[in-house]
Amino acid sequence: xxxxxxxxxxxxxxxxxxxxxxxxxxxxxxxxxxxxxxxxxxxxxxxxxxxxxxxxxxxxxxxxxxxxxxxxxxxxxxxxxxxxxxxxxxxxxxxxxxxxxxxxxxxxxxxxxxxxxxxxxxxxxxxxxxxxxxxxxxxxxxxxxxxxxxxxxxxxxxxxxxxxxxxxxxxxxxxxxxxxxxxxxxxxxxxxxxxxxxxxxxxxxxxxxxxxxxxxxxxxxxxxxxxxxxxxxxxxxxxxxxxxxxxxxxxxxxxxxxxxxxxxxxxxxxxxxxxxxxxxxxxxxxxxxxxxxxxxxxxxxxxxxxxxxxxxxxxxxxxxxxxxxxxxxxxxxxxxxxxxxxxxxxxxx
Numbered sequence: 001x002x003x004x005x006x007x008x009x010x011x012x013x014x015x016x017x018x019x020x021x022x023x024x025x026x027x028x029x030x031x032x033x034x035x036x037x038x039x040x041x042x043x044x045x046x047x048x049x050x051x052x053x054x055x056x057x058x059x060x061x062x063x064x065x066x067x068x069x070x071x072x073x074x075x076x077x078x079x080x081x082x083x084x085x086x087x088x089x090x091x092x093x094x095x096x097x098x099x100x101x102x103x104x105x106x107x108x109x110x111x112x113x114x115x116x117x118x119x120x121x122x123x124x125x126x127x128x129x130x131x132x133x134x135x136x137x138x139x140x141x142x143x144x145x146x147x148x149x150x151x152x153x154x155x156x157x158x159x160x161x162x163x164x165x166x167x168x169x170x171x172x173x174x175x176x177x178x179x180x181x182x183x184x185x186x187x188x189x190x191x192x193x194x195x196x197x198x199x200x201x202x203x204x205x206x207x208x209x210x211x212x213x214x215x216x217x218x219x220x221x222x223x224x225x226x227x228x229x230x231x232x233x234x235x236x237x238x239x240x241x242x243x244x245x246x247x248x249x250x251x252x253x254x255x256x257x258x259x260x261x262x263x264x265x266x267x268x269x270x271x272x273x274x275x276x277x278x279x280x281x282x283x284x285x286x287x288x289x290x291x292x293x294x295x296x297x298x299x300x301x302x303x304x305x306x307x308x309x310x311x312x313x314x315x316x317x318x319x320x321x322x323x324x325x326x327x328x329x330x331x332x333x334x335x336x337x338x339x340x341x342x343x344x345x346x347x348x349x
Contacts, residue, residue: 001323001331002298004286009262012276028101030094033276035097037087041112044084048115055207058297069210076115077215084116085219085228091271092124114193114212117219121189129182132271136231136245138347141169142224145239148311149232149342155321159224163217198338229302230264232309233295234337236345242268243292244341247305250281250322254301262301265294290325293337298322314338 012033018026025038035038051072054060087107090096097104110120121302134140134338142162147154167190174183200208235244242265249255251263261267263278266285273281282289289296297305297320308316313333321334328334 001318001321001328001334004322004324005251005298006281007279008251008278009260009279011279012274014310025068028097028104030096031274033274034090034094034096037091040080040087041108044080044112044115048072048080051075051116052207052211055125055211056204057146060184062287065206065214069206070122073210075217076211077117079218081116081215081222082113082258085118085222086261088113088123089127090259092128094274101161110189114196115215117194117217118214121185122167125174125182125186125189125283126166129179129186130170130173131227132268135240135242135268136234137239139173141166142227142233144193144228145234147228148344149228149234150312150339152310155225155228155310158228159221162224163220166220177327186277218348225306226302229309232305233341234345235292235341236343239345239347243289248296249298249305250296251280251298252280252301257281265289265296269342280288284322290327293327293342294324295338296322296324 016035018035019223022035022038025035026032029035054070055065055072056100058264062070091105091108095105109124111267113120113123131142132142134143136143136145138145144158149155167186171183171186174186178346193216193221195207197212201211230246233244233247235241239245245266246268250263252262255262258279260275263275263282265275266278266281269285270281285307287296297317300320305317308314317338318335321338323334327338
């Protein structure tokens with residue numbers, strides 16, 4: 001186990017001097033701390049967009065098309081995917097653009113998101129309208145509670161359930177709670193995107209599969225893998241407790257590329273907190289983390305944790321577990337707690 005060390009995760013750099021390009025965008029934005037989002041979006045428009053369009057043209061044929069397709073898939077789905085997805089997550093929680101320029105958020109939702117496998121309106125409706133309301137409890141259509149969270153078989157069941165029923169269940173959830181705007185947006189986005197993909201298959205089947213359909217399936221796998229890991233450790237005696245139904249990952253490169261997404265406990269406690277404030281908020285609450293034996297890992301991220309869980313390597317999880325304020329007496333006790341919190345759980349009667 002590790003002691004709590006100095007945090008190396010990103011915080012706001014007040015010494016950064018905006019460029020002329022930055023100053024142009026700052027006129028449209030609510031918070032100068034969100035300039036890195038503009039930098040990312042600019043790179044995406046200079047790389048992903050031109051390559052995607054090129055793949056739909058007749059300019060490339062034979063092996064050259066496939067060579068460009070490999071490059072495109074790496075750039076869009078391996079290099080930029082996580083960065084974009086978690087940037088959009090931040091944008092859903094905090095309005096980046098001033099009111100007269102909110103059309104830019106709509107543009108990102110409907111034009112940019114599909115390139116990374118996000119059907120328009122789906123992410124916002126599911127995440128904001130349901131996940132943060134229910135916080136992974138039974139009514140959450142992506143809840144991990146009723147699954148054995150160190151089981152490959154149960155993860156496959158979880159993923160397939162979401163692929164085939166996730167959207168329908170979320171629409172039904174929103175409909176039953178009379179959240180008309182959200183279920184209308186979700187339904188419209190899903191069916192318009194479905195129709196668009198079918199139509200584009202008649203334009204260029206290969207390109208449509210590569211640019212839109214495969215990324216959709218890949219994105220949902222990645223999101224479910226992430227949610228599974230973020231909510232793998234749940235205290236069955238108190239499943240509503242935000243400190244013990246999620247985890248934190250600190251001091252990891254992942255936080256530098258994905259906007260401190262590792263601070264998932266902090267995110268559920270304060271969903272609207274800017275990502276640059278999360279490390280300080282964690283340190284402020286460390287005594288509360290210790291009192292509840294909250295699970296915090298140092299130096300690893302969700303993919304590492306997922307692999308260790310699926311292979312039941314609790315000793316490796318323990319190697320990277322932060323023993324805040326000595327909350328665990330022994331390594332064995334920490335492993336026992338982690339094993340208990342990955343069991344299927346149901347709300348006490």
